[in-house]
Amino acid sequence: MVKFDYFEPKSVEQACAFLERHADEAKLIAGGTALLIWMRMMLLNPHVVVSLARIPGFDSISFDPKDGLRIKAGARHRDIELDPAVREHYPLLYETFRKVAQPRIRNMGTIGGNLCQGDPLTDPGASLIAMDAEITLTSSKAKRTLPLEKFFVDYYQTDLRPGEILIEIRVPLPARPLGWAHIKFLPRSQEDFATVGVALVLRGNALGKRRRSCAAKRSPMIESGRWRRWPRMKSIPWMTTAAPPITNVT
Amino acid sequence: MKRKITLTVNGKEQELEIEPNRLLLHVLREEIGLTGTKEGCSIGVCGACSVIVDGRLVSSCLTLAAGCEGRDIETIEGLAKDGNLHPLQQAFIEYGGFQCGICTPGQIMAAKALLDENPKPTADEVKEWMSGNLCRCTGYYKILESVMAVVNNKISPDFQFRKREQQAKIQSLDVYKPVAKTD
Amino acid sequence: MAKAEKFSVVGQRVQRVDGFDKVTGESKYIADIILPGMLLGKILRSPYPHARILRIDTSKAEHLRGVRAVVTAEDTLKRPWGAFFADQYILSVGKARYVGEEVAAVAAVDLDVAEEALALIDVEWEPLPAVFDAEEAMKAGAPLVHDDKKRNIAVTLDIERGNIQRAFAESDIIVEDTFQSAPQWHCSIETIGSVAEYASSGKYTIYMNSQTLFNARYRIAAALGVPETDIRIIQSAVGGGFGGKSCDDNNALVAAILARKAGKPVKVINSREEEFLAGCRPRVFMKIDVKLGFKKDGRIRAKHIRIIADNGAYSAKAPAITGVAAMRHDTCYKYSDVKTQAYLVYTNKIPTGAFRGFGNPSAEWAVEQAIDIGAHELGIDPMEIARINAAESGYVSPHGNRVTSCELKQCLDMTEKMMDWKKKRADKKPNTGLGLACTVHVSGKRHFGDYDGSSATIKINEDGKALILSGEGEIGQGVHTAMCQIAAEELGVRVEDVEISKADTDLTTFCLGAFASRLTYISGNAVKNAASNVKQQLFQQASEMLEANADDLISHGGRIFVKGAEGKFVTVADAARARLFRHNGAPIVGSGSFDADSVLPDKTRFGNESGAYNYGVQAAQVEVDRETGQVKVLQYVIASDCGTVIYPIGAEGQVEGGFAQGIGYALIEGLQFDEGRPVNPNFSDYRIPSMRDLPPLTHAFADSYEPTGPFGAKGLGELNMDPTAAVISNAIFDAVGVRIKTLPITPEKVLKALTEKG
Structure with missing residues (x-):
């Protein structure tokens, strides 16, 4: 792994300043589960690493019935899984996050890191899009909010601009009743990345007939062709048969 | 540029000067000399390097040591107290929860993190939790049995490893004393 | 027919002899072995499946700060070696034949320097046509992997027993089909590694996580062109073998020549990627x-x-x-x-x-x-x-x-x-x-010469405990515990009073190692024979002390006594000390051998x-x-x-x-x-x-x-x-x-x- 300077800013503003100062040379680190693999393989060789781990409140999760769920980008997958509000009001997210990898990785990986990595093999993107999540990004110059769906551009490509930090994910409170499901197709090991992951939300009077679905098709590294795409909200014909039974209604 | 950091490892403060690119795994093994934590896959999949940082189970192969400044780290070496094995360590011996043993420190640390959080998990909960710790020898059946033995209080209360204490008594004999003839 | 026999130790759910070290993290695996002044080695591997090496320039790598040795085929005898056919080299000679083949290696003060040095080795390659499928490789005109192997065929078998034509003619139905198996990697959680030391007297000491130490010694000696005695192999704790750590790869050899050239101990551990590319030899498909x-x-x-x-x-x-x-x-x-x-x-x-x-x-x-x-x-x-x-x-x-x-x-x-x-x-x-x-x-x-045997030595320490010296090694399967049980059963002592040594080719007698599901059966027989030999010596001594006939004695739980008279006994420790601490004293030590009744x-x-x-x-x-x-x-x-x-x-x-x-x-x-x-x-x-x-x-x-x-x-x-x-x-x-x-x-x-x- 390349040698680098390491900073632990105490605020988002400070972190943005580091990013601006070191422009192309800097990488942000949160949980480290993705970045450090790439660095160990010498695929990324930043001269500056800026850790977001010591910014107070950067891992907080809050809920307000009007405003919905606000997850700061530094929240770990496991924090989200264990959050009582997530469990009560966002059962799809609970179900999704509790099935991400296993507890050790969920303890490390942050939601911000997950989304910014743009790896379509991972689980949270599809479920968050299905729940109409929006994200807030900030830099020294500007702050913007956009639907998560718009953030994903392609395989390992996001709309994250130079100098920007993803700081928050907001998920509006869904209307009740809410039907939902998340399934992963794991043809090899239960520990594997999914070949296909599907998050499905049915709401209001549309329950019983499909209104909105979101599917992520992922790469089977096994037999047939490999194609990776980002989750997109789509009506996909096979969903009508392949979708799991909507037994979860809250 | 090297940084000074202080880690608390198994309750003991360690002051170190390290390059920021050093991983916790390598600092534990090479700087502090705690080689019980193992490197298996180097990408956070196998769990052989599992340690507990501030109460959370993590892969030390994907954790920067510099990021652990001031944190509390538990490794396999911290489990046995005063020569007495932790119940999980004892169970792994009694129920054969290992063969080659290279994944065992990680398995035991993972199980400890689970039991710290949930002392009475079901077998399915143990499987889900532990499935991120790969083992190529055992097929996992005896690992599960070992963990469940702790959960269900099925470890021997009077456990001694290969009857060490009795051995100590035997060893206290003065072997150079001529043996009395039987007459 | 099963034979009912009553055992006191065999068949018991005893504790593993290496259990304590393994659950506490104290076992020393190959990566845990650190010697004074030790350097770390890294290997430059072929990026091509088949390519001629026109030139290798190592000068830049040699001059990098922190590099202590760079080796290529020029530092070897260029002598092929192998378990059955001598066809592979320590480092590529003339050409490389698969992606991952060892071409050159570096020993340096740390891994970062070693890796930097690898990048500075300049190899001029001429890629050659390659063949990847066995059936394609057998066809006329396919590229030859080894010039002297016509149609790339290494082995041909054509054996008929009985009369196959008649047998099919006499069959009522015939089933015919084709099946394809797949490669499988061992995926031991510990990869292959070695720590080699070279003494200027000419002796190599190599710590290996090998499962077949004496076979490794033989092959390493042959590849380096030195007598077996100049190679000492000590087994570290082995983090999984499954056949993959049988010394069919070049890891230890590269460590050895780096250590010789650098004049310092060198550790070479495969990364997980190297293990897949060129470490353990995957299942034959x-x-x-x-x-x-x-x-x-x-x-x-x-x-x-x-x-x-x-x-x-x-x-x-x-x-x-x-x-x-x-x-x-x-x-x-x-x-x-x-x-x-x-x-x-x-x-x-x-x-x-x-x-x-x-x-x-x-x-x-x-x-x-x-x-x-x-x-x-x-x-x-x-x-x-x-x-x-x-x-x-x-x-x-x-x-x-x-x-x-x-x-x-x-x-x-x-x-x-x-x-x-x-x-x-x-x-x-x-x-x-x-x-x-x-x-x-x-x-x-x-199949390794006309021998499928094992040997073991057992000595009784002054405290009455038995120590087995065996070169078979322990790779995780628990065979050391089984050997201790067999020795304890034969000696009539408690299993806790039997210990077993590490495998070390200088200190233990010839053993073939862990393969072919052989250890419990073959080394178990050798240990049993050694224990029987030791028991005779103990009984001889005890017979003097008990004033009884040695043939009338039995042992149980570490006590030796006349059959039916358990009250009057001597302990194994008593007998061992009595044999040792006296004029013309001698420790109790015995060896045993076993060679299976099989045929080459x-x-x-x-x-x-x-x-x-x-x-x-x-x-x-x-x-x-x-x-x-x-x-x-x-x-x-x-x-x-x-x-x-x-x-x-x-x-x-x-x-x-x-x-x-x-x-x-x-x-x-x-x-x-x-x-x-x-x-x-x-x-x-x-x-x-x-x-x-x-x-x-x-x-x-x-x-x-x-x-x-x-x-x-x-x-x-x-x-x-x-x-x-x-x-x-x-x-x-x-x-x-x-x-x-x-x-x-x-x-x-x-x-x-x-x-x-x-």
Whole structure:
């Protein structure tokens, strides 16, 4: 792994300043589960690493019935899984996050890191899009909010601009009743990345007939062709048969 | 540029000067000399390097040591107290929860993190939790049995490893004393 | 026939002798060994599957700060070496023949410097046409991997026993099909590594995580061109072997020449990627044509098998593995007429080699499916077909394998009962099915010279404890514990009072190491003989002290006494000290040897290859999801005949662990090659089973006794890796009527077969 300077800013503003100062040379680190693999393989060789781990409140999760769920980008997958509000009001997210990898990785990986990595093999993107999540990004110059769906551009490509930090994910409170499901197709090991992951939300009077679905098709590294795409909200014909039974209604 | 950091490892403060690119795994093994934590896959999949940082189970192969400044780290070496094995360590011996043993420190640390959080998990909960710790020898059946033995209080209360204490008594004999003839 | 014998230590659920160190993290594996002044080595590997080396310039690397040595083939004798054929070099001579081949190496003060130095080595390559498929490689005009190997063929076997033509003519039905097995990597959680030291007197001391120390010493000595005595190999704790750490790779040799050139100890540990590219030698993959002739009543009348096996670029153990795939299974059933043809073919890929099961998992994948096809065609329950044909004690296979104990039929009965086979067959539910396969394995194999033996020494310390000195080594399977139990049983002492040394070629006598499921049987016999020798000496001493006849003495729990007079005794410690602390004193120490009653097979590969044969049966109930093709194993059952079980916890572990690797082989493991290079060689893309992937398992041991084994024991280690893939495939056929003929059995393949079937 390349040698680098390491900073632990105490605020988002400070972190943005580091990013601006070191422009192309800097990488942000949160949980480290993705970045450090790439660095160990010498695929990324930043001269500056800026850790977001010591910014107070950067891992907080809050809920307000009007405003919905606000997850700061530094929240770990496991924090989200264990959050009582997530469990009560966002059962799809609970179900999704509790099935991400296993507890050790969920303890490390942050939601911000997950989304910014743009790896379509991972689980949270599809479920968050299905729940109409929006994200807030900030830099020294500007702050913007956009639907998560718009953030994903392609395989390992996001709309994250130079100098920007993803700081928050907001998920509006869904209307009740809410039907939902998340399934992963794991043809090899239960520990594997999914070949296909599907998050499905049915709401209001549309329950019983499909209104909105979101599917992520992922790469089977096994037999047939490999194609990776980002989750997109789509009506996909096979969903009508392949979708799991909507037994979860809250 | 090297940084000074202080880690608390198994309750003991360690002051170190390290390059920021050093991983916790390598600092534990090479700087502090705690080689019980193992490197298996180097990408956070196998769990052989599992340690507990501030109460959370993590892969030390994907954790920067510099990021652990001031944190509390538990490794396999911290489990046995005063020569007495932790119940999980004892169970792994009694129920054969290992063969080659290279994944065992990680398995035991993972199980400890689970039991710290949930002392009475079901077998399915143990499987889900532990499935991120790969083992190529055992097929996992005896690992599960070992963990469940702790959960269900099925470890021997009077456990001694290969009857060490009795051995100590035997060893206290003065072997150079001529043996009395039987007459 | 099982023989009832009462044991006090054998068969007890004792604690593992190395248990404490392993659960506390104190065991020293190869990466944990640190010597003063030690450097770290890294290897430059070929990026091409086949390329000539026009020039290597190491000068820039040599001048990098922190680099202590750079080596190329010029630092070696350029002498080929290998287990059976000398065809590989320590570092590429002239050309490289697969991606990952060792070309040059660096020793430096740390890994970062070593890696930087590798990038500074300038190699001018001339890529050559390469061949990646064994069948393509056999065709005229295919690129030659080794210029002197015509059509790339390393080994040809063509053996007929009986009269195959007549046997097929006399068959009522004939089943013919082709099956393809797959490469499988050992994936020990610890990769291969070595720490080598060189003394200017000319002696190399090498710490290795090898499973076959004396074989390693022989090969290293040959490759370095020095006598065996100048090589000392010390075994570190071994983090999993499974055949992969049998010294068929160059890791230790590179460490040795780096240490010699640098004048410092050098540690070379494979990264996980290196382990996949060029470390352990993965399972030999084979294309197998099987033709079986059956009589109407289910008897197998004729068997013809034709194998094309992929050797990769160099021959490790594949020549022997090919023979095993071609012939071993003929010891499982009562065959009279068999024909076997096999070709082992060079390709520009990683050399293949020994992996738990040797050639058996590939052969059983094919043959056990062909038998299942026959059973279905004949309308006979597969359990019955197995019963009709099962080998028995006294059976001699067409190739000369002599079976001294066999409880295969008992294993079938046990499996039937544990699986509730009859009831499940009768109440078959849609998309669920039952599958079965039988298996046989050896307990040692005579193929390294005319020797399949072991030796051990036992000394009694002044405190009365016994210490076994054995060079066989412990690779995790628990054999050291079994050896201590065997010694304790024979000596009449408590198992806690027996310890065992590390394997060290300077301090222990010749041993072949861990392969061919040989240790409990062969080293167990050697340890038993050594213990018997020591016991005689103890009894001699005790007889003086007790004023009794040595022949009248027995020992139990560390006490020696006259039969029937337990009250008057001397302890082992008393006797040992009395023998030592006196005029003309001497410690009590004894050696024992054992060589199996087997035969080095002749030119036609006829001859009893092993001293004993172990048997087993596995059965599965699976459920197939017709929509996705996914296979769920609902229940799995295993019955094993390994003779007397010496160390139950270890034996159960061998069954469970072997089975887990079988499940991986059947359903999970696989890596694609792209132009000879394994794609994504890491644990994220090559998945091995996790705790959640293993199905409910019930298993048991047959009541069995091997007359030539130590206390009736025989081998077990590989048995339960062998048939699993065939069992799953047979169960899938029973469930949904499609037969998968290539490994691994992925949902895609099942789904495709279901779609084609309509």
